[in-house]
Amino acid sequence: MADIAADAILSNAEMAAADRATIDSGAFSGPALMENAGAAVAAAALARFAGAARVHVLCGPGNNGGDGYVAARILAERGVVVCVYALKPPRPDSDAEQAARRWAGAVETLDALVPHAGDLVIDALFGAGFSGGLPDPVKTALVRCRDAGCPVLAVDLPSGVNGDTGEGEDAVQCAATVTFYRKRPGHLLFPGRTLCGTIETVDIDVRAAEPPRTWQNGPALWTLPRHRADTHKYARGAVAVLSGPRHGTGAARLSAMGAQRSGPGAATILGHPDALDIHAAHITSIMLRPLGDDPLAALQALKGLGAVVLGPGLGDFALARRLAPAILIETEAMLVLDADAITAFADDPSPLFEAARTGGAERLVLTPHAGEFARLFPDIADGDGGKLAKARQAADRSGGIVLFKGADTVVAAPDGRAAINANATAALATAGSGDVLAGIIAGLAAQSMPAFEAACAAAWLHGEAGRRAGSHAIAEDIADALPAVFGEIGG
Numbered sequence: 111m112a113d114i115a116a117d118a119i120l121s122n123a124e125m126a127a128a129d130r131a132t133i134d135s136g137a138f139s140g141p142a143l144m145e146n147a148g149a150a151v152a153a154a155a156l157a158r159f160a161g162a163a164r165v166h167v168l169c170g171p172g173n174n175g176g177d178g179y180v181a182a183r184i185l186a187e188r189g190v191v192v193c194v195y196a197l198k199p200p201r202p203d204s205d206a207e208q209a210a211r212r213w214a215g216a217v218e219t220l221d222a223l224v225p226h227a228g229d230l231v232i233d234a235l236f237g238a239g240f241s242g243g244l245p246d247p248v249k250t251a252l253v254r255c256r257d258a259g260c261p262v263l264a265v266d267l268p269s270g271v272n273g274d275t276g277e278g279e280d281a282v283q284c285a286a287t288v289t290f291y292r293k294r295p296g297h298l299l300f301p302g303r304t305l306c307g308t309i310e311t312v313d314i315d316v317r318a319a320e321p322p323r324t325w326q327n328g329p330a331l332w333t334l335p336r337h338r339a340d341t342h343k344y345a346r347g348a349v350a351v352l353s354g355p356r357h358g359t360g361a362a363r364l365s366a367m368g369a370q371r372s373g374p375g376a377a378t379i380l381g382h383p384d385a386l387d388i389h390a391a392h393i394t395s396i397m398l399r400p401l402g403d404d405p406l407a408a409l410q411a412l413k414g415l416g417a418v419v420l421g422p423g424l425g426d427f428a429l430a431r432r433l434a435p436a437i438l439i440e441t442e443a444m445l446v447l448d449a450d451a452i453t454a455f456a457d458d459p460s461p462l463f464e465a466a467r468t469g470g471a472e473r474l475v476l477t478p479h480a481g482e483f484a485r486l487f488p489d490i491a492d493g494d495g496g497k498l499a500k501a502r503q504a505a506d507r508s509g510g511i512v513l514f515k516g517a518d519t520v521v522a523a524p525d526g527r528a529a530i531n532a533n534a535t536a537a538l539a540t541a542g543s544g545d546v547l548a549g550i551i552a553g554l555a556a557q558s559m560p561a562f563e564a565a566c567a568a569a570w571l572h573g574e575a576g577r578r579a580g581s582h583a584i585a586e587d588i589a590d591a592l593p594a595v596f597g598e599i600g601g
């Protein structure tokens with residue numbers, strides 16, 4: 111796992127700790143950091159909204175408001191017409207209070223705000239310290255901004271968006287957001303990601319307090335498998351995919367296609383003979399094997415087996431319940447559990463989770479979408495904390511990697527590492543797309559890529575393949591786009 115600080119994401123609390131560590135180190139004082147932050151906001155306003163007739167700066171009581179007072183002062187010094195409004199005065203003896211004192215102009219209440227279409231609004235009401243719901247005067251002011259149709263530039267986060275979860279039903283759609291040092295999960299999780307508009311992350315000389323444990327997913331986070339020129343197909347690892355019945359074979363084929371295109375030496379579909387007859391009519395380089403009376407023995411007979419996909423189109427819950435723990439305990443293969451094989455454990459997941467712990471670190475990858483997640487982890491799904499926290503809790507409980515699917519897929523490991531994927535397009539929301547993803551994870555894992563990295567890499571490659579395949583792609587197109595994506599990033 112690469113420790114690439116630039117891709118790190120900090121929670122609100124981690125960001126505050128980094129802020130404190132920077133101040134405690136003596137490198138920068140609180141007011142100096144606030145000056146840097148406010149200057150970055152003023153610079154973004156000048157660069158992106160140079161033609162604004164007036165700039166309305168809305169300031170909250172905390173340090174987010176402090177950044178607003180600094181930006182207001184700097185913009186006014188540059189000759190911009192600036193009006194400042196406050197929800198409440200800044201907290202006494204705070205850095206924000208100092209910043210407010212240096213603003214020489216008037217400060218009006220929020221109800222005096224009357225923005226026009228050619229104006230710019232700088233939203234410095236709440237940032238990393240926000241939780242709960244917006245006060246009514248703020249909601250009214252934000253509705254006025256929306257109705258005026260003028261662009262809004264958010265300081266750190268659109269006010270109302272929770273930096274840890276991305277939740278924020280009353281926030282206004284911003285044209286751009288200037289954040290400092292590192293993104294927060296709320297910049298990448300929906301609806302926060304959309305509400306932010308364009309995100310600019312500015313280095314304001316904050317220093318990391320602790321090593322990161324959350325990242326924005328991307329190639330800097332993992333290393334794709336490479337093979338020596340003199341390798342052979344079994345040394346490149348083999349993937350097995352369990353097939354569904356005769357009238358449900360497509361999902362397994364899509365998984366096998368995704369797996370094959372991710373670089374292992376071989377992919378085999380195992381199933382009942384009548385299902386294999388259907389597969390035989392569709393495929394060429396994927397191998398077919400009957401499952402027989404002893405499915406575990408059939409898997410163990412495969413040379414170089416590195417990963418198994420169990421679940422897409424499977425239809426047989428009893429088989430999933432029997433086979434998944436056995437794969438974890440009695441083979442060394444990685445198990446990618448998707449779709450029906452997740453649902454199969456809804457009533458009693460403990461045999462699966464116990465087997466994941468017995469079978470050794472990170473041998474299980476679970477790939478639930480929201481519905482499957484709620485079946486396997488109902489109490490976590492109903493709890494608070496947002497998608498990132500929920501994926502982490504599920505990984506901790508299951509002993510496996512949890513890839514919580516969606517437009518903002520989160521990958522979490524039992525040791526607390528997590529990545530948020532941000533390159534998915536609507537093209538991925540198509541039948542069979544998840545089957546391809548399960549196959550890519552298995553394809554990478556079969557080549558000895560550790561499970562967390564394999565899941566992260568697969569989510570990102572899948573997103574890129576969807577982008578490349580275009581807005582009207584079907585799942586086969588996503589699989590077909592993979593070799594070009596690998597080619598582009600040198601895999």
Ligand SMILES: NC(=O)C1=CN([C@@H]2O[C@H](COP(=O)(O)OP(=O)(O)OC[C@H]3O[C@@H](n4cnc5c(N)ncnc54)[C@H](OP(=O)(O)O)[C@@H]3O)[C@@H](O)[C@H]2O)[C@@H](O)CC1
Pocket residue numbers: 125126128129143144147170171172173174175176177201235236237238239240241242243244245265266267290291316
């Ligand atoms: N970290 C860094 O490196 C740097 C951070 N910087 C900046 O600091 C910002 C974080 O500042 P912050 O911690 O003061 O929090 P902020 O967002 O201003 O809000 C706190 C205030 O809001 C209030 N409040 C909260 N929820 C509420 C609700 N629902 N309804 C009503 N009120 C509510 C809360 O009230 P309380 O809970 O205390 O009663 C408190 O008064 C950060 O976003 C960035 O812009 C930069 O200056 C420099 C470097």
Ligand SMILES: [K+]
Pocket residue numbers: 174233234235236237264265266267268269
């Ligand atoms: K804000």
